[in-house]
Amino acid sequence: MRDRNVMRERCSEIGMACRALFWVSIVYIALLFVCEVWMAVFCPETDFSLTLSQTPSGMAGTGAFTGPLEAVFFGYEPMKVHFSSGILSVAAKEIPKTVFLMGFAQRIVLVAVAIGIFWCLRVIFRNIDYAESPFCEKNVRMIFRIGVLVIVYAHVKCLLFPVLYLVMGVGGGSVTVVNPAAVGLGALIMSLSYIFQYGTVLQRESDETL
Numbered sequence: 001m002r003d004r005n006v007m008r009e010r011c012s013e014i015g016m017a018c019r020a021l022f023w024v025s026i027v028y029i030a031l032l033f034v035c036e037v038w039m040a041v042f043c044p045e046t047d048f049s050l051t052l053s054q055t056p057s058g059m060a061g062t063g064a065f066t067g068p069l070e071a072v073f074f075g076y077e078p079m080k081v082h083f084s085s086g087i088l089s090v091a092a093k094e095i096p097k098t099v100f101l102m103g104f105a106q107r108i109v110l111v112a113v114a115i116g117i118f119w120c121l122r123v124i125f126r127n128i129d130y131a132e133s134p135f136c137e138k139n140v141r142m143i144f145r146i147g148v149l150v151i152v153y154a155h156v157k158c159l160l161f162p163v164l165y166l167v168m169g170v171g172g173g174s175v176t177v178v179n180p181a182a183v184g185l186g187a188l189i190m191s192l193s194y195i196f197q198y199g200t201v202l203q204r205e206s207d208e209t210l
Helices: 002-042 068-073 090-094 096-131 137-168 180-209
Strands: 048-055 058-065 079-088
Touching: 002 096, 048 090, 048 096, 058 090, 058 096, 079 096, 079 137, 090 096, 096 137, 137 180
Parallel strands: none
Antiparallel strands: 048 058, 058 079
C-alpha cells in the first residue's frame, strides 16, 4: 500500500509539472499567434529583412523583424527566425515579409504539436492518479498519440514547411520525406502503447479475479 501511495505522489507531482507546461505553452502560443496576426496585418514590408549565406548544403538564412512590436516585447532586439541550409533559395529575398511570417508560423505549429504532447502526458498522469494504476485504455490511446505527435513534430520542420516554400517558389529543394530518427522514436513510443495494452488486459483480469 505504501509503495502505491508513493507512486501516486510521484505521478501527481509529474502530472502537475505537465499541467504547468501545458498552460504555459497555451499562453505562449496565444502570444505568438497575436504577434503573427499583428505583423501580417499592420507591419509593412520594410519592417522585415532576410539575410542569406551560401553553405555547402545550400542557402542558410535569418529573417529579422525590426518593427514597433519587437520594441515592445523584445527590448529593441530584432525578432529573428532562422532557416536551415537548403530550405530557401535566393528568390526568398524578394519577399522577406512573407518568408519571415512563414518561418514564424512554423514556430507556432511546432508549439501546437508540443502542446498536444503535454496534454497527452497530463491525461496519462491524471488517469494514474484516479485509477491508481498506469494500465487503462485511455493511457494506451494517449501513449500511441504521443508517438504519432513525435513523428509529426519532426516532419513539420523537415517536410511540411520546406514543401510550402517550394510551392511558393522560394524553396531551396532541401526536403526530407522521412526522418528515420523521428520515425524510430515515434514507433518505439507507439510500441509501448501495445505493451500497456497488454498490461491493461492483465490488470482487468486481476481486478475481475479479486
